[in-house]
Amino acid sequence: MNRQNPLRTHKVCSGTFALLALLVCLFALPEAAEAGKTVRLALQWYPQTQFAGYYMAKEKGIYAEHGLDVEILHGDADSNSLQRVASGKADFGTAFLSAALEQRSRDIPLVNIAQIVQRSALMLVVRKDTGIKTIKDLNGARIGTWGNKFQLQPEALFRREHLRVRFVRQSPSLELFMRGGLDATLAMWYNEYHRLVAYGLNPDEMTPFFFSDLDLNQPEDGIYCLAATLESSPQTAAAMVQASVKGWEYAFAHPEETVDTLLDIMKQQKVRANRTHQRWMLARMQDIIAVEGRSRINTRLSPDDFANTWKALLQTEVITTDISYNDFYREPGQ
CATH class of the missing domain: 3.40.190.10 (Periplasmic binding protein-like II)
Structure with a gap:
């Protein structure tokens, strides 16, 4: 009678399980860019807890865990984050939806890869x-x-x-x-x-x-990049979004540490800061990002918010061109 060698069977089964375990681990890993990928993120205003998620993602090594070496470009009253992206001075930028649509109408191929803020403040x-x-x-x-x-x-x-x-x-x-x-x-x-x-x-x-x-809910801060950036390195864009979301989750879960961190950054940049005000700002950012008390942050740009914003800008001649939702909003990895 032909019997299987139990040792051989054990080795085959062990090898199969090891392969399955490896595949599970690979699929469970967060989206990562190529190791140490250097990118520049332009913010549209001075350092403050309005941007806490991005600063905490950098400070806590979350960007690094996703393969990103992120340089944050601070904004001010005269800089334009989207123009920095358009000119190649930044790879990604945060901006109001209305501002991005206005720039897109000027044939600047910007795409929204994550709508972080869901309700206009x-x-x-x-x-x-x-x-x-x-x-x-x-x-x-x-x-x-x-x-x-x-x-x-x-x-x-x-x-x-x-x-x-x-x-x-x-x-x-x-x-x-x-x-x-x-x-x-x-x-x-x-x-x-x-x-x-x-x-x-x-x-x-x-x-x-x-x-x-x-009837003008035109949500503010989203993350934008050029279409060419997304197409050439979708893993980098996906890593930017995933790590930024984790940064926001960390900021909301650790408000006092986050406020302390931002106060230090603001002091270094010579930006006047007040602890009570920064606490208020962080709490209100949670209200407009994690809307309706949701535990998970939604980064999808609502088709309704897009359509209403585009129509309002078109009807009032702020923009004059047709813009497709599917061309404008591009979820990395999809």
Whole structure:
């Protein structure tokens, strides 16, 4: 009778299990770029907890675990993160959806590879003592702004409502608004709104108009790169997204450590910082990133948010070209 050698059978089975285990491990590993891949990430504003996920991904070695050596390019009032990407000075950049669509309409082949912020935090704030109660009351108003790159969303609103306003560049201190030199000011819920409260304005002394409540939910910070960058190195793009998400998850799970880390970075960059304000900012970022208390961060750009933003910009002639969702939003690895 022909019997199998039990030792041989054991070796075959062991080899099979080892191969299966290896395959499982390979599929379980996070997406990784080629080891030590150096990339530059341009942020659109000064260091603060608005960008905590990216800074923590770098500081905690999360980018390195995904094969990335990331250089973070700090932003300021005059730099443009998307222009840095377009010119090749950065490989990836964060930006508002509206700003990216405006750049794409100029034939700059930008693609969204992750929509980190899911709900717009942009708002208009007026003082109640001005008598302004509705958006229509802003006709002829002087509106405080941080510059042209942040005006696309309000321009869409005012054109839609057929209102004439005057945009006035103001400093981050909001002093012009506080002294009554402006009728309204643009503000981010996680930033300037809290500054106004810290300066002594009570919430019941202000009327906020959230753009998300005005059918203009144009979510802010997404991650962008050139289409050529994605196509030439999809693993790098996927690693950037996955590591950045883990950075945000770490930041939300360790808020005090995150605030301490950002305060140190801000001090090094000579950016004025306040612990209470940075705590507020981080908590509000969690509200607009992990919307509705979701435990997992969704990085997919909503087709509805894309369509509504594109239509609003098109109807108000901020952009003049057709843009396809499937060409604009490109999930790495898909």
